[in-house]
Amino acid sequence: MIDVQRLRVLRTVAEHGSFNQAAAALHLTPSAVSQHVAALERSLGAQVVARSTRGVTLTPAGRIMVGAAESVAAELVHAKQQVDRLGSGRGQITIATFTSGGRLLLPGALASLAAAHPDTVVHVREAEPEDSLPLVRQGAVDVALAYHFDGPLPGRLGPSSSLAWTALMKDPLHVVLPDAHRLADRASLDIAELADDPWVLGCLKTEAYLRRYAERAGFDPEVRSTTTDYFFARSLVAAGVGISLIPSIALAPQIAGVRTVPVAPPTPTRHIGVATILRRNNPQVMTVIQALQEQIETLEES
Template sequence: MLDSHSLYEVFLRVAQDGSFTAAARGLGYTQSAVSRQIQALEEEWGAALFDRLPRGVRLTEAGRVLLPHAQGMRDRLRAARAELDELRSLGGGTLRIGAFATADVSLVPRAVSAFGARHPGVTVVHTEGPTAKHVALLAEGGLDVAVLSAPDGTPLTGPELHFLLDEPMYVALPRGHRFAGRARLRVAELADESWIEGDVRPDRTLLAPALADGFRPRVAFRVNDWTAKLGFVAADLGITVLPALAAGAARADIALVPVDPADLPHRKVYAATPRGCTRSPAATAFLTDLRRAAESAAAVRPSGRERRLMTENARL
């Protein structure tokens, strides 16, 4: 049985050709099938749509009234098909993504760049913010893909998770700091330091895992922006924890030293999609680009420039 859309296509073809036989030939149907479909449409509307003449058919008044509506329905459905084809082929549509701040330093931009190069017709809409915000947006249907973070052992519930990487932690120090040349640091060695963090309460910062062993850092300045934090460090006003994903933004006048994972465990980074929802072709393709970006060595280690700085500091 044909759906209403197919019935209207038949109606429009008969109106165009003025003949059941010609319309059937053009549509690849039998003449009797076309006749039955027009009869079904007439029964649906409760009116004759064509006058059956000795040579062909002609629209009745009811048929002339229906004609522009059938044409509009056909055009709207054709437009809908074209848009759906674009979504399937990634020739159009929108991809809504979200990420926490340090993921936006290198990981997400590389993935977005790769995605855009392959699918320039897709509009990418980006939101930045903490993981909790993006978990809520995923649940509300406000995002297609989010990049989330969780300290080691901290469960993330709600969205469907796709593991990307384990992210080490570094401490950012002024170039002339006594520990600038070290290969690794324990947080206990930094007990007397002033810290630049995003909250005056250490339990709300990346230092939180170290508090279990009695470490009590003194937060001298509360600074949220990562670039500003590094500016404070460079001015010798304190030190800060820098996640590996942000290492690419490190300045030339600071040094990065890995923190022992026994004190600050590696942070797990995930891509996330709404649980139980159909994933769009664009979201599926972007997940692939995120995985490739996460596999890059530069995503989880300092760049060559930062490694050179560490070596130079070791010689001071």
């Protein structure tokens, strides 16, 4: 029998990368943390961490056990929530979402959820993927509407992960130009053609993405303004501050004074999906995922 407390200790060690920091987080001594990990290794008959002067790293067996620890922790939180709801007789779901995706996709999905499960209490919290995915793993959130760019998700996926990822749509980025821009009438643009233009960006991740593409095109972009809101970024474009790179779903509502031009291949793209706990058969969660899929199908047909 694997001790749940030892799994919790291993998970904390993995999060902090050292026995000392894990001990502080758990209000234990480093010696107690080491003893818990050693006892877990004895019960498994396998080493779960590799110790060095620079800290500890997970072994393959350790990664498997941390994934199991995340699943166990999330299931315990879920079970406690179910017990808490027994008295009220009402279901409950907590959804995390990034702003532009939530604004466009979530309202229709929540309407479908209300129709299918009228007694369900819905909680929505705004969070970027690097924050929302850990919340799903911890059981604090039932489903996260999230995204990633061409690279991997900001969280562990794979055989040892407690997360399941359901891809929903590709969200290509477009260049947004002032009406009077020399290239505003083009059908598409290569990023390299904009090497001399100043930029206004709607989030820090888009800036990092632009710089990566610009480096491939051989130039260093001049970023004059960085905001946390794509609508504000487009407003600055309309005011002549610079040009911008905006995901498709953040292009509504329209703003006077700007033109939107697709980027020629290879097109910068966000990949939107939902993260849930693996093997969780929650009817409210399944309704939300299905409603999001139907919402996207409707948008793509229009």
